[in-house]
Amino acid sequence: MAKKISSGLKIGVCISLSMIAFATRTPITLAALFLCNVSAIMLFNAPFLSILKECRFFLVQSVIIIVLYILKFGWHSGFIPGLTLSVQFVFFLLPGIILSHSVSPAQTARSLSLILPHHLAFVLSVCIHFIHNLIEEMNEIYEAQILRGARISAKELCNPINWKDVVNGLIIPTIIYGFMMARQISIAAKAREFQIYQKRTFWNG
Amino acid sequence: MVNNMNSPSSLSKRKKLEYLLFLGFCAVFIFITKALLRLHLNIPGHSMFFMIFFLMLANRCVPLKYSATICAILSGLLAIMFGMGKGGPLLILKFIMPAMIIDFFSYLMPSYDQKYWTCMFVAALASSTKFISSFIVDYLLGMDAQLIVYHCLIKSGGAISFGALGSLMVPMVISRLKAYDII
Numbered sequence: 001m002a003k004k005i006s007s008g009l010k011i012g013v014c015i016s017l018s019m020i021a022f023a024t025r026t027p028i029t030l031a032a033l034f035l036c037n038v039s040a041i042m043l044f045n046a047p048f049l050s051i052l053k054e055c056r057f058f059l060v061q062s063v064i065i066i067v068l069y070i071l072k073f074g075w076h077s078g079f080i081p082g083l084t085l086s087v088q089f090v091f092f093l094l095p096g097i098i099l100s101h102s103v104s105p106a107q108t109a110r111s112l113s114l115i116l117p118h119h120l121a122f123v124l125s126v127c128i129h130f131i132h133n134l135i136e137e138m139n140e141i142y143e144a145q146i147l148r149g150a151r152i153s154a155k156e157l158c159n160p161i162n163w164k165d166v167v168n169g170l171i172i173p174t175i176i177y178g179f180m181m182a183r184q185i186s187i188a189a190k191a192r193e194f195q196i197y198q199k200r201t202f203w204n205g
Numbered sequence: 206m207v208n209n210m211n212s213p214s215s216l217s218k219r220k221k222l223e224y225l226l227f228l229g230f231c232a233v234f235i236f237i238t239k240a241l242l243r244l245h246l247n248i249p250g251h252s253m254f255f256m257i258f259f260l261m262l263a264n265r266c267v268p269l270k271y272s273a274t275i276c277a278i279l280s281g282l283l284a285i286m287f288g289m290g291k292g293g294p295l296l297i298l299k300f301i302m303p304a305m306i307i308d309f310f311s312y313l314m315p316s317y318d319q320k321y322w323t324c325m326f327v328a329a330l331a332s333s334t335k336f337i338s339s340f341i342v343d344y345l346l347g348m349d350a351q352l353i354v355y356h357c358l359i360k361s362g363g364a365i366s367f368g369a370l371g372s373l374m375v376p377m378v379i380s381r382l383k384a385y386d387i388i
Binding site (some may be wrong): 015072092093096115120123124128130134135167170171172174179180184187189198 | 228
């Protein structure tokens, strides 16, 4: 079933689901969107457990968003909007994760190259597919830095003195990781003779 | 026809692809932080904080021409694809205009990243383009002219403040990346 669905359609569905997340604000529509996402996972034959594992990142983000809302608006009027927004945020990024598990980067590049130059299509497809890797890596760096004693937990970030730790402990390692990942992907692409001909070629695997 | 991987031409191609991919990752970071900051905290321009930071980072880390603009095009495309922000296809202007200012000033002041005040100056100018993009969107929506000016002034004021704050991280990060021999 999943193989019969074209990659273009999968990309279209995932982008639409992501866009709808901004328009959904009531619990009923959020529940409907949840069902739509679950249906997409099942129809596209995406690995449910891997997606669930990657969703751990959203827990941290949800806590940060809810704490910020409570600090600004108080417990009574801040908790529900904060919770709603954090759920919206989950549903905004979840289709991207589903997409990266159900469509290969080559298929995404092929679909995007219909509207973009091939090189930009390749870069964009790689970036879309590595969004969850970057988020996962950021999450791991964040947890490791907290274990090392960096003052970057949601509560500690209320104090502006601790913001420097975010730059040193989270932003710089993530940028270095981005550089390393770009280098590895470019070497892998070169090893597969990427850019050898002017006209785009691909292995239909 | 098959190029040797170690030949200078193939190496430069690979390096170019590596830089393009890094610009793509910067675009992803802009996209993610823009999504994270959609908190409706009633503070205009707060998404400019990370946008200016990553555009400046792309400009300083990647020795390609128009590196910040390429990064902005990629993040704009991501934002349009995922339907983020107001303005539809015009959304890409919000990304490209600050990036063009940053690229322009990197030619005028090649070492602007070494001082905090030059970073803040470039960031403030880049963030002020928010006025133009907001003006276009509000004008197309058919708002009253005087209201458009007030609305855009408030928005661009916030954007300039947050953009300047975001640029304060640039000298520190660039010096650390140079120390680690990354750039």
